[in-house]
Amino acid sequence: MKTGNMTLRPYSIVHSVIYDEQQGKAIGVKVLDSETKEEIDFFAPVIFLNASTLGSTFILLNSVSKRFPNGLGNGSGELGHNLMDHQYRAGADGDFDGFEDKYYIGRRPNGFYIPRFRNIGKDKRTDFIRGFGYQGSASRENWMRGVKEMMIGEELKDAVTTPGGWTMGMTGFGECLPYHENQVSLSHDKKDAYGLPTLNVDAEWKENEKAMRKDMKADVRTIKKGKRLGDRTYKVHLDGYNQMDMITGKGPSNRQEIWYFGESELGAVRIGDYKYRFIDQPGGWLGDKTKPDVPYLINLRLDPFERTGWPDSGTKTGSQNFFQWFQYEFWRFVFVQQQVEKLIMTAVEFPPMQKGASFNLDAVKAKIEAARAAMGK
Numbered sequence: 001m002k003t004g005n006m007t008l009r010p011y012s013i014v015h016s017v018i019y020d021e022q023q024g025k026a027i028g029v030k031v032l033d034s035e036t037k038e039e040i041d042f043f044a045p046v047i048f049l050n051a052s053t054l055g056s057t058f059i060l061l062n063s064v065s066k067r068f069p070n071g072l073g074n075g076s077g078e079l080g081h082n083l084m085d086h087q088y089r090a091g092a093d094g095d096f097d098g099f100e101d102k103y104y105i106g107r108r109p110n111g112f113y114i115p116r117f118r119n120i121g122k123d124k125r126t127d128f129i130r131g132f133g134y135q136g137s138a139s140r141e142n143w144m145r146g147v148k149e150m151m152i153g154e155e156l157k158d159a160v161t162t163p164g165g166w167t168m169g170m171t172g173f174g175e176c177l178p179y180h181e182n183q184v185s186l187s188h189d190k191k192d193a194y195g196l197p198t199l200n201v202d203a204e205w206k207e208n209e210k211a212m213r214k215d216m217k218a219d220v221r222t223i224k225k226g227k228r229l230g231d232r233t234y235k236v237h238l239d240g241y242n243q244m245d246m247i248t249g250k251g252p253s254n255r256q257e258i259w260y261f262g263e264s265e266l267g268a269v270r271i272g273d274y275k276y277r278f279i280d281q282p283g284g285w286l287g288d289k290t291k292p293d294v295p296y297l298i299n300l301r302l303d304p305f306e307r308t309g310w311p312d313s314g315t316k317t318g319s320q321n322f323f324q325w326f327q328y329e330f331w332r333f334v335f336v337q338q339q340v341e342k343l344i345m346t347a348v349e350f351p352p353m354q355k356g357a358s359f360n361l362d363a364v365k366a367k368i369e370a371a372r373a374a375m376g377k
């Protein structure tokens, strides 16, 4: 605009393109001033039509001439047909606890995107073609949640002036196919406020779009609930605790135990001050693994380097006096068995994703299989 070569003209409705029959080309546009209703023609050697999908189609359909009686460039009769829509609002959302002391500025937390995974590579659907992606984000509920609450007075004021809980949602995005019969056409019977014909939209979703939408919803439910692969339903086992109290200095940790796994092989567990090692690797990381008949038992407060004190090679390492301590503590083996059993029962609902090469508690492994068989899974 600084060069003076461009004029920005508001209130200008382009209603048709001027086609020159002699030259066989478009030479200008017809404009209706929306304020004064004045008709003005503009001419240019090159014309760009950027009035959006429907706006541009309207202008072309409305630009009739001897050469193009059904709209400019419409020799094929396809102008206005094959209208395509977009899938939207097929997804899921949910609330989650925690992070109450966190808020966001601007566009944080960032949204997420799951790119298309349907009908790509080995994934082949028979009920629909093409695919979709997911977009999602998390946010805190705002004052609008007060609308549905049965509150009044101070309680309501407090509630609506503080952020609500966290919610996370995701929704599928996928295009619909082009169908000849999905179309827009000009309605000369129904004119708009400027006396121009209106655009009649006649389109519907068909089987492909409906099947895709069904899958979009099913997949998002699967992501929420867990995934069935082969003959098993896999779920991600989140071994988590709400540690907000500990992080904010208001209370102790809610976690009493730490499980140590190598793939799906249970190697050790720490419960409170005590650690139970089911596997040893006396030669260090590159050495062989050994499996003791009874777990190594260590009080980490007394023996933070886990030397155990168990007498070995006579009394070359450890001490006979170790037994003075051990004789009062080895009841813990029954306790740890009970704890392991509890853990293992969670594997019924959350089966290990990889078969452990050597799940050292073989009896426990058999228990999982028996429990799963009993549940008919």
Ligand SMILES: Cc1cc2nc3c(=O)[nH]c(=O)nc-3n(C[C@H](O)[C@H](O)[C@H](O)COP(=O)(O)OP(=O)(O)OC[C@H]3O[C@@H](n4cnc5c(N)ncnc54)[C@H](O)[C@@H]3O)c2cc1C
Pocket (backbone or CB within 6 Å): 012, 013, 014, 015, 050, 051, 052, 053, 055, 056, 059
């Ligand atoms: C809510 C929303 C969110 C979106 N989010 C995204 C996104 O995140 N990412 C993304 O890639 N896309 C997004 N899109 C899509 C994207 O905005 C559009 O695809 C894109 O803007 C289309 O550009 P366009 O130039 O074809 O049309 P438009 O941007 O619609 O421009 C057309 C212009 O022509 C003017 N016009 C129309 N008719 C006439 C006429 N007869 N005479 C004179 N002027 C006329 C209109 O006033 C308008 O200014 C979103 C769209 C919406 C509605």
